Structure formats: C-alpha cells, structure tokens
Amino acid sequence: xxxxxxxxxxxxxxxxxxxxxxxxxxxxxxLEAEKKLLQDVLDAFREEFGFGxxxxxxxxxxxxxxxxxxxxxxxxxxxxxxxxWQSDETFTMWDDCMCFPSILVRVRRHRNISIRYRDEEWKExxxxxxxxxxxELLQHEIDHLHGxxxxxxxxxxxxxxxxxxxxxxxxxxxxxxxxxxxxxxxxKAAFGIKI
Numbered sequence: 001x002x003x004x005x006x007x008x009x010x011x012x013x014x015x016x017x018x019x020x021x022x023x024x025x026x027x028x029x030x031l032e033a034e035k036k037l038l039q040d041v042l043d044a045f046r047e048e049f050g051f052g053x054x055x056x057x058x059x060x061x062x063x064x065x066x067x068x069x070x071x072x073x074x075x076x077x078x079x080x081x082x083x084x085w086q087s088d089e090t091f092t093m094w095d096d097c098m099c100f101p102s103i104l105v106r107v108r109r110h111r112n113i114s115i116r117y118r119d120e121e122w123k124e125x126x127x128x129x130x131x132x133x134x135x136e137l138l139q140h141e142i143d144h145l146h147g148x149x150x151x152x153x154x155x156x157x158x159x160x161x162x163x164x165x166x167x168x169x170x171x172x173x174x175x176x177x178x179x180x181x182x183x184x185x186x187x188k189a190a191f192g193i194k195i
Contacts, residue, residue, distance in 0.1 A: 004044040007037065007060040011100035017147040020056075020063045023079040026122050031064065035077055038068045045098060046070060052098065053137055056144035059099055067141045071134065081117040081142055084126065086110040091132075091178040094166065095140060095150040104166050105150040106159035106177060109136045133182060 009016055023031065034057065042055040057066040065080045089111040094104040113135045114128040130138065140150060154160050166173045174180055 002044040002048055004037075004041050005048060007041050008045070008098050009059060009061055011097075011103070011149070011151070013061075013099075015061045015063065016058060016099060016144070016149060018058065018063055019147045020058050020065045020145045022065050023118070026079075026120070031066075034062045034064065035066060035068075038062065038066060039075065039077065042068045042070060043075075054141050055098060056141045058144050058147070065145045067138075067145070077120055078117040079119075079122075081115045081138065081145070083113050083139070083142060084116050085114040085128075087112040092155065093136060093177050093179045093181065094161075094173060095136075095153075096163070097140070097150050099149070100151070102163050103151070104161050104163055104173075105153065106155050106161075107150055107153040108155060109139050111135065113138060115142070132179070136179075136181070 026032075038055060038057050038060060041060055042052055045052040045055070053071060054067055054069045057064050057068075066077060067081060068077050069075070087110050090108050091111055092106055092108050095107045095109075096104050111132050112129055114126060114130065115138060116124065116126050118124050143149065143153075151160060161173065
C-alpha cells in the first residue's frame, strides 16, 4: 500500500467534523505544500484502487476549503467552493467515501447544482448547471468542507450498509435507490466488469 494513503483520516477522527477555513490567498508556502499533498494522496488512491474523482482537504487533516479533482483526465484544484443554486429535483444513491471505504450510505442529493469557486490562479468562476454525476460528487466534497459526512445524511436506519453486503447482493441494494454512479471504463476494468 502506498504510504500516502495513511494521510486519509478514518471515520471517527474529530478533524472530519471541523468546518474548514476559507483560503484567503494563494501566496502561502504552506498552502502550496498542502495542495500538492492533497493532489498526491488523490493520485495515490487512484493508482491503488483504480478510481477516485475528488478529495477534500479535511479528509487529510488540512482544514482549508480546497478540493482536488480528477475529471475527464483533467487534474485541478478549486478553492472556497459554494453552492449557489440547486435543482428542486433530487435522487437517492449509495454514497461512499475514502474515509470509510468499507461502508455505503444511502443519501438524497440534488440532481444538479451550480457553484462559485476560485481556481489555481485565484480567478473566480461560476460552474453552472453541473451534470448529475459531478453534482453529487461536489455535494459530497463540499459537505466535507463543512464538517459533514455522508453518514450524517443517511436517509433512515437501514441506509448504512457494509460494502461487503452490497457486493454480495448488488441488485437488491441498487433497487433501493434512484441512481447508481456510472463507472468509467477504467473502473469497470478494475472491478472485472465487461465493457
């Protein structure tokens, strides 16, 4: 196992419940090191497990509003993301987290969101009407910035299950949600799913 993966805090670590501080400036040597560590840990997770689209800084104990993303072969970091719009339409899904990889949580998310954030050059952007897969991902990661975990969004007492149980009866559990995260080709291959 890559030693960088030990940086990921496990469920129960009190740092995961702390509200992260906004990033005030990029002219900060410590921030640059933290950003690199966040990207490196996400890359290590992807290399080890064959998937992983994003990671929020609090997941490695860095209490700053920063999210590393790896989407469509683009690797980038956003700062101080805020949800500025969310669709009325919602859906249910089984959510997972790098901080508790052996657990799945049935949650309700907004189908689409728009966010405001700053990029790695400190330019402000609005990312509008984001697709469903990326919207659910960003809702999960932005929650981390506010000390909120997927387990806090569990729909009911039957909404927290082990990944092992899910893997033994996937159809049973998939029938209990509206949406299943589409797996990219590389992830399907990692799980032995025919493409």
